[in-house]
Amino acid sequence: MPAFSLRLPQDLERRLGEEALHCGQPRSELIREALEELLRRREQQRFMAGLVAAAEALMRDPSARAESLDVAADFLPADCEALALAEETTSRELTGQPSPQPWWR
Known part of the structure; x- marks a missing residue:
């Protein structure tokens, strides 16, 4: 050294x-x-x-901005679903309830 x-x-x-x-x-x-x-x-x-x-x-850049907004709009439903799942998991952890089977299995 x-x-x-x-x-x-x-x-x-x-x-x-x-x-x-x-x-x-x-x-x-x-x-x-x-x-x-x-x-x-x-x-x-x-x-x-x-x-x-x-x-x-x-x-x-107006065209890049418009494209970015379109992509964000396309992903909004998936973002909302992920947030809802995360909030549900956190809520269950806080109340001590068992977590349901993961949605991806």
Whole structure:
């Protein structure tokens, strides 16, 4: 595993040391976890920004927008059925009633 040195402000180094003592982990492990979380969050933000950009591009294109609305309308009955099944399952779980045989069997 490659290693590198890192300069931290005193306050941040103090807080890192306190957290390491509190949770019983090495400081290097805490830094790795923080870096992994930061990178995961930034990757997710870039992915979401790409989805938003693509959706906005489709929204500005009248023919693509019309096609998207048609597809959504085609899937609406199946979406409603799936939601009703999910709500029924959740309701049965909350009341302790046995679940019926799955519809796909």
